[in-house]
Amino acid sequence: MENRQILIDSLPEGKLAESNYKLVSSQVPAIKEGEVLCQTIAITIGAGTRAGLQGSASYAGAPKTGIVMNGTGVARIVDSQCDELSVDDLVVCQSGWQDFSVHKHTQVQKVSDDIDPGHHLGALGTNGLTAYFGLMKIGEPTAGDTVLVSAAAGSVGHMVGQMAKVYGCRTVGVSSSPEKCALLTTRLGYDESVSYLSPDFRAELKNACPDGIDIYFDNTGGDILGAALFRMNEQSRIACCGVVSQYDTSTPAGGPKGIPGLLINKRIRMQGFLVFDYLSEYEAARQQIKAWIDSGELNPLNDDFEGLEKAPAAFVDLLRGGNVGTRIVRVSN
Numbered sequence: 292m293e294n295r296q297i298l299i300d301s302l303p304e305g306k307l308a309e310s311n312y313k314l315v316s317s318q319v320p321a322i323k324e325g326e327v328l329c330q331t332i333a334i335t336i337g338a339g340t341r342a343g344l345q346g347s348a349s350y351a352g353a354p355k356t357g358i359v360m361n362g363t364g365v366a367r368i369v370d371s372q373c374d375e376l377s378v379d380d381l382v383v384c385q386s387g388w389q390d391f392s393v394h395k396h397t398q399v400q401k402v403s404d405d406i407d408p409g410h411h412l413g414a415l416g417t418n419g420l421t422a423y424f425g426l427m428k429i430g431e432p433t434a435g436d437t438v439l440v441s442a443a444a445g446s447v448g449h450m451v452g453q454m455a456k457v458y459g460c461r462t463v464g465v466s467s468s469p470e471k472c473a474l475l476t477t478r479l480g481y482d483e484s485v486s487y488l489s490p491d492f493r494a495e496l497k498n499a500c501p502d503g504i505d506i507y508f509d510n511t512g513g514d515i516l517g518a519a520l521f522r523m524n525e526q527s528r529i530a531c532c533g534v535v536s537q538y539d540t541s542t543p544a545g546g547p548k549g550i551p552g553l554l555i556n557k558r559i560r561m562q563g564f565l566v567f568d569y570l571s572e573y574e575a576a577r578q579q580i581k582a583w584i585d586s587g588e589l590n591p592l593n594d595d596f597e598g599l600e601k602a603p604a605a606f607v608d609l610l611r612g613g614n615v616g617t618r619i620v621r622v623s624n
């Protein structure tokens with residue numbers, strides 16, 4: 292058996308390209324006492340890993356070439372040298388973009404086999420938890436609030452909108468093309484949608500939020516944040532989740548106008564967060580998310596690519612807005 296691996300061959304200059312990656316083949320690694328060998332079933336591609344390649348995610352360290360591209364996967368244990376995990380167990384691990392990976396048993400999380408493995412990477416994985424904690428801890432939604440979400444059709448965004456509806460909020464999603472904006476209201480449960488590509492974006496945002504904005508879940512930063520700031524209500528909250536509008540470039544733009552003046556005058560709370568700030572609350576959050584899926588209040592979408600070799604194309608396409616829901620690359624059955 293071979294272990295196909297996708298390496299970072301060069302760091303992107305400007306936009307990420309498939310040619311920044313290289314597919315190689317190596318031997319399946321052997322394991323030692325206390326370790327497990329995991330065969331990747333699927334990996335998730337998140338926009339935040341582009342910040343890692345840019346060097347702007349301080350928690351990810353400096354970007355490097357010649358290493359397997361990092362990524363979270365769901366995997367089947369195919370060999371075990373520990374008592375805690377057995378062959379055939381399903382786990383979530385930092386598989387990276389490769390067929391096989393070795394981990395200490397403490398570094399993987401055993402998960403249930405009763406749902407699509409993709410959900411362990413989406414709704415019950417980092418992105419579902421990010422949507423949940425950003426909205427609950429920083430947004431603090433109450434019925435009647437107007438909640439604005441950018442990258443609203445994406446992995447985090449499509450779940451934020453649905454979760455806010457559970458709390459009786461009015462939701463407005465921001466996306467790119469007219470087709471994606473239509474999906475926000477027809478398929479993803481948003482009350483209104485606005486395209487940031489429209490030349491009249493600011494006026495359309497104002498029309499979509501006639502009572503102002505109480506919570507802005509910011510996945511993008513950039514001009515969308517700049518426009519949202521001027522529509523925020525007194526005592527409103529901005530959850531700074533990510534800056535995807537500034538990742539796929541070597542020359543990210545500076546922050547928006549109005550800070551700190553608008554924050555002071557309107558007593559706006561603008562707070563960044565990282566999902567792992569809430570590690571100790573993951574299990575309780577997963578139970579709540581699972582309950583919403585079971586009750587039909589949350590309908591998480593996976594957006595699939597087939598084949599490990601397609602991972603670079605899947606990542607480039609995601610940064611261009613090609614995904615609706617969580618991008619999953621299926622690697623093996």
Ligand SMILES: NC(=O)c1ccc[n+]([C@@H]2O[C@H](COP(=O)([O-])OP(=O)(O)OC[C@H]3O[C@@H](n4cnc5c(N)ncnc54)[C@H](OP(=O)(O)O)[C@@H]3O)[C@@H](O)[C@H]2O)c1
Pocket residue numbers: 336337338339340342417418421442443444445446447448465466467468471487510511513531532533534535536537564565566567609610611612613614616617618
């Ligand atoms: N704080 C945390 O702990 C944490 C954890 C996970 C993720 N995140 C952040 O959450 C955000 C969403 O990540 P995700 O993995 O769910 O990705 P995603 O939203 O599924 O995919 C990225 C989306 O960004 C949009 N986009 C791309 N370029 C844009 C631009 N110039 N302006 C506006 N929108 C643009 C595209 O949608 P359109 O078609 O709508 O443009 C694309 O589909 C990212 O900022 C990520 O860093 C934060």
